[in-house]
Amino acid sequence: MRSENSKHKYSTSISFCVNLLMKFPTRHPNLNSLWSALLLEELWRLGVEHVCIAPGSRSAPLTLAAAVHPHLQQHVHFDERGLAFFALGLAKSSGRPVAVITTSGTAVPNLYPAIVEARQSGVPLVIITADRPPELIDCGANQAIEQQDIFSGYPGATIRLPTPSLDIPANWLLTSIDQAYARSCRQGLPLHINCMFREPLYPYKSDEDYSLYLAETTRWTESDAAHTEYELHGDGGLNASPVPWSEFMSGKGLVVVGRLRTSDDVEAVLALAQRLGWPVLADIQSQLHGHPAVIPHCDLLLSSRSGRALMCQADRVFQIGGHLISKRLDRFLGSHRWQHYYMLGREIRRMDTGHSQTYRMVGNIGRICHQLAQLHSASDAPLLPDWLEAFRMLGQKVSTVVRHQQVEELSESWIGTHLSALLPEEASLFIGNSLPIRLMDMFSAHRSYGVYTNRGASGIDGLVATAAGCCVATKKPLVLLVGDISFLHDLNSLQLVRQLDVPMLIVLLNNDGGGIFNLLPLAKGDSAIKHQAIDYFTTPHGLDARYAAAMFGIEYRCPESTAAFKEAVELSLQSPGCTLLEVKTAPGEAACDISQIITRVEEL
The missing domain is CATH 3.40.50.1220 (TPP-binding domain)
Known part of the structure; x- marks a missing residue:
């Protein structure tokens, strides 16, 4: 995806142009700007390359510092929930921590689902939330909520930064970041940094010289290394294993x-x-x-x-x-x-x-x-x-049953069986939760390369955004197989795939609701409660995805045969940009196919 900030940079005097003697500048508009610059510079030195930004005023010092940093790649999105999942995808596929910046208030809890998934799946994220100063908390001030420990125990570490002050050494800020990063991101866990800012939030006068304040950090300012390097030895081999292997x-x-x-x-x-x-x-x-x-x-x-x-x-x-x-x-x-x-x-x-x-x-x-x-x-x-x-x-007999049970008609089970075989070797596959992941795991016997999932907490939210992040980080073609309810959950994230530089294909299985519930005991038999209650679980919606594609300017196809599906997959992966491939099936069809195949396999 093209970075929003590749088109224009803030022309402020907090430029990060590096001269021969100084790696980090000493002149900044105000103390908020300086602390934000220190924070983001240290995160970059620790390994962060991407920063995902949601717009907001209280987070302006952080956003401006990220915007002018010469090495960070910036991504901007209006929806905090989708943004956090996009960052998750970037981190998942790049193997490096990714930072997320948001303003204060309800923007912050919108990050929670992605943080839960990151924790459960061992993916490092750095969540940087702007906050009101202490005197504006719990007093009726606008957009001020209690953000300390808002994510409970899901981050591996939390830093509760005070409002920037000349009385607090810059070395304290840097070493606090280093230690928290080692406790969290180095362990594959999220890190939460909560930043309290008083006004001014924006540059409003000429830069101030903070040379005296930064004097004790000379070794750091003149290098490009993190202030404190942590060497962890928990990633080794057998060593002193007590097991008689x-x-x-x-x-x-x-x-x-x-x-x-x-x-x-x-x-x-x-x-x-x-x-x-x-x-x-x-x-x-x-x-x-x-x-x-x-x-x-x-x-x-x-x-x-x-x-x-x-x-x-x-x-x-x-x-x-x-x-x-x-x-x-x-x-x-x-x-x-x-x-x-x-x-x-x-x-x-x-x-x-x-x-x-x-x-x-x-x-x-x-x-x-x-x-x-x-x-x-x-x-x-x-x-x-x-x-x-x-x-x-x-295993060969089971493969034969799977192939013979499926007629050559386009269906969810047919896609679960054959999709991997249709993809070029360089393409990645992101498999959505609920029915898609079960179909692929159960039926696919083709070699799968670069498979991504969100199976930490196995939620159905944020799948489009996470897949988009994976696609951007790998710079390779990617196919997302997703169900209709998951797709509707993350509709806002189609904004993230509008201007991709590589091909991305969304294969949407539209069975008009939560088809996975047709596999549960409630859907079996012919009980009165089944007919009365099944819609409370499957939630039929009657929606057509072509209008969502039109709204976001995404190419759309709706194949009705296996031949048309194969052709659409091949064409969609040949040119940059996103294509939405909607496959409409009857409710309960996949559950019926699965049941029939299992019945045949039981006889083997």
Whole structure:
């Protein structure tokens, strides 16, 4: 997306032009401007490259400082909720923290959903909220709310900055930022910085010289390094692991792979799995769907009696990565009586819904898997050819059922099965929550590259914005598969995709409501309560997305056949900009397809 600030810069004298002797300027319009400049400069030195700005007056010192910073990329959006999710997408795909600036008042709690998702999915955000000074809090002043600790325990750290003062050393401000950043963003957690400002909020006179105030920061002002560097050693390898790994890896086990973030993680997990010689069950978020070493359709396998019997032969499991999509797989892992259940993840947050894990490792997934592969030579792997072959054969049978059950008509289940195969290798795929993610995880057996999701809290809000952020950060084509209720939730965020420099395709599954609820017990059978209450859950709306596309100036197509869908996908990914591809289906159609396929698989 083209930065709003690439067109024009504020022509104020708080220019960040760097001379040979001084990296950081000493002249600023006022103390608010100076503190804002110090804050954003230190965040940039710590690794922040993008700053997302929502308009507001109380945040003017922060906005002006961001606007003239020579290295920060600025993005402006009028909706704070969408802006925060856009920042989440930037951070998710770039692997770097992203800053968000908002004004005071109700603008602040609009950020909450994205902060929850960031915390739950381990994505670092820096939330910078402007605030009224203490004397204007709880006294009836306009647009003044209690913002301290407003996000509860979801940030990894919170800085409650006082109003800027010459009595508070600049070194205190810088070291406070460094320490909070290390406690939060370095751990994959959000950081909240609340900034109280008294007026003046805007430059109104000639710049003042703050050389004396900055005198103690000379080492910092003349360099481009952060004031205090934190070296954390919690991202290492096995080191002093108390586990007898050779014994664990010589048994009969399963490798279960959840969300993986980097290509290094993917390669290391594959290398370890091949050394182990165990069946690999991979989530759609693992980037491993469709790989020859992976057993396809692990969710559907658990619908089959023979599939469950095969899995129950294992007495140990090694789960790697983040959250799993499949409820069936998650329940199986939690209910089976394992001799050993090991879990390796990047985050210390518990992911054990069955409370059955026996050993938990937190660290660099790629590094640890490489070390384990070196510990365990191929000759040490258990010889399990018959067991592995039985898994592969059953997986092929399930794939055949999925293909044969679907007629060559455009449907949600057809898209879930074939969409990955239609995408060029350089394209990323963002899968929306609720029905789309379940369809892809259940039916897709094609190799998926660059898969993104919001599965931390698994909400249906902010999906368009997050996908837009991913697209901007990667600078590669991206396809968003999203349901109609999710799309309506985030309609404002179509503003973010209007001027993309790369192709983005939104595949909208419009089944006139929350189709996922047709899979719940309420929708089954022919009870009186079903007919009376189902609309309270599915919320049919009768809306047509072509008018939303027209409002935001986005190209729109509505294919009615698989051939037209394939052609539309191919054309949409050939030119920059966003295309909205609306696929209209009957309510309950996907639930019916899923039910029929599961019935067939149960017979295998």
